[in-house]
Amino acid sequence: MSALFPTYARWNIKPEKGIGSKIIDVEGNEYLDFISGIAVCNLGHCHPKVTLALEKQLDKLWHVSNLFQIEGQESVAQLLVDHSVGDYVFFCNSGAEANEAAIKLARKSTGKHHIVSLLNSFHGRTLGSMAATGQDKIHKGFGPLLTEFTYIEMNHLAALEEAVTEKTAAIMVEVIQGEGGIRLMSKEYAKALQDVCEKYNCILIIDEVQTGIGRTGTAFAYEQFGLSPDMITLAKGLGNGFPVGALIGKEGLKDSFSPGSHGSTFGGNPLAMSVAEAVLTEIFKPELLESVQQKGEFLKNQLQQQLSSHKVIEEIRGKGLMVGVACQIDVAPIIEACREKGLLVLSAGPKVLRLLPPLIVTKSEIEKAVEIIADVFADIEQKQSMNVLK
Structure with a gap:
């Protein structure tokens, strides 16, 4: 029994270590962190x-x-x-x-x-x-x-x-x-x-x-x-x-x-x-700020390319590395599915998927994250199609 006030709907993850854009839990599971402590760890974990x-x-x-x-x-x-x-x-x-x-x-x-x-x-x-x-x-x-x-x-x-x-x-x-x-x-x-x-x-x-x-x-x-x-x-x-x-x-x-x-x-x-x-x-180094702009555009472009075929997605919006994927459906199941695949994301209201990677995130990490998100949307739409057929 916890001695904590139940003010948070906590996930069943116990982080033990963080480095750069990754978090490792007590069981050794590794996650790509596109939450950054909710836009806190801008330089990644343990810079x-x-x-x-x-x-x-x-x-x-x-x-x-x-x-x-x-x-x-x-x-x-x-x-x-x-x-x-x-x-x-x-x-x-x-x-x-x-x-x-x-x-x-x-x-x-x-x-x-x-x-x-x-x-x-x-x-x-x-x-x-x-x-x-x-x-x-x-x-x-x-x-x-x-x-x-x-x-x-x-x-x-x-x-x-x-x-x-x-x-x-x-x-x-x-x-x-x-x-x-x-x-x-x-x-x-x-x-x-x-x-x-x-x-x-x-x-x-x-x-x-x-x-x-x-x-x-x-x-x-x-x-x-x-x-x-x-x-x-x-x-x-x-x-x-x-x-x-x-x-x-x-x-x-x-x-x-x-x-x-x-x-x-x-x-x-x-x-x-x-x-x-x-x-x-x-x-505040100009080269870092410029890289954030470039990686932000790369992230949005990747999302547009990978998710364009999914009808449940309304808009991809944001600036720099603060990006939202607005959906026609509740994003809670999407967040959970991403988590199960090793990607941490969160919501911005019930129907917007929010991506806040560290500013030091690499392009390969962005590609991996978008691939996971695309897989999750594909899985969800497939399940929806099967339910319609039933």
């Missing part, structure tokens, strides 16, 4: 440079609190502002915390409380970030939420214009909805978003928790949509598996986060900063 950075820091200093000046925070913050439109950074431990900080900062800096976010979005499970999430299933059972949130449909220009007013503090969006089905924002909508924020002097918050740190082929996904956000929230890939989150903000927000206004006991501790610096140093 040697990240491991070495952590090992060095383990023998020096673990924690002192933010009462002290922590040298690693300055270097990581500089890397983040050098590769973004932001000027200042606040460190925390997770994406939900980063989004919570963004909500607080937006309200404090503007003096307004109304925030617009998108239907099918996902921003976290704390009370504030849950309120920003436009999904009823996330809200259900938790009583009254933080007030003054409005949810609108992405890429619907009229809804955007109707929702935002002089009383709006911020608009909070993902440019590619991860949990919401790998849905991409249109360039037209992105421009309208920027224009509306300027018109009503409200804060533009881009949640890059899943899309950031090279996942889509640029340092941050917003770069590909012509946006200049006031805040960017990060986590997941920033630590490659070590818990760390961050909020990046523009110059004008600095004074609203004065001493005592916000904090995090463990945020930006020396261990997390040693890992984050090693991660960013690798991922």
Whole structure:
């Protein structure tokens, strides 16, 4: 009998070791990992440079609190502002915390409380970030939420214009909805978003928790949509598996986060900063980001070629190594069948297969993964045909 709260529908796999794009379980079974800890292990499992950075820091200093000046925070913050439109950074431990900080900062800096976010979005499970999430299933059972949130449909220009007013503090969006089905924002909508924020002097918050740190082929996904956000929230890939989150903000927000206004006991501790610096140093290399774009196109092309004959598939979409296969059927059986064949994938809603391989995945590993997925779809369609004949 487990002593754990049953908050997760766990698979019957016990990972023991990971290296690169592969996971090995306690029974010695090997899996090709196209989940990456849900877009976390962007450099793969146990990347040697990240491991070495952590090992060095383990023998020096673990924690002192933010009462002290922590040298690693300055270097990581500089890397983040050098590769973004932001000027200042606040460190925390997770994406939900980063989004919570963004909500607080937006309200404090503007003096307004109304925030617009998108239907099918996902921003976290704390009370504030849950309120920003436009999904009823996330809200259900938790009583009254933080007030003054409005949810609108992405890429619907009229809804955007109707929702935002002089009383709006911020608009909070993902440019590619991860949990919401790998849905991409249109360039037209992105421009309208920027224009509306300027018109009503409200804060533009881009949640890059899943899309950031090279996942889509640029340092941050917003770069590909012509946006200049006031805040960017990060986590997941920033630590490659070590818990760390961050909020990046523009110059004008600095004074609203004065001493005592916000904090995090463990945020930006020396261990997390040693890992984050090693991660960013690798991922922000132009050649690595370019390779992500190339491999992302290769993955989508392979999927198009191998799956084009399957009628249950509606669309293959995404950017970089964040790809969704939208289907007419529930993908849960597909995920299970892939797992049985040695490939780990997950869903993005009930009918979208989500692929998030490490950024260091090889083309041969992509080919192998697509071959498994194609075999699974072929098996499923064959079974469906047999049932029709019966």
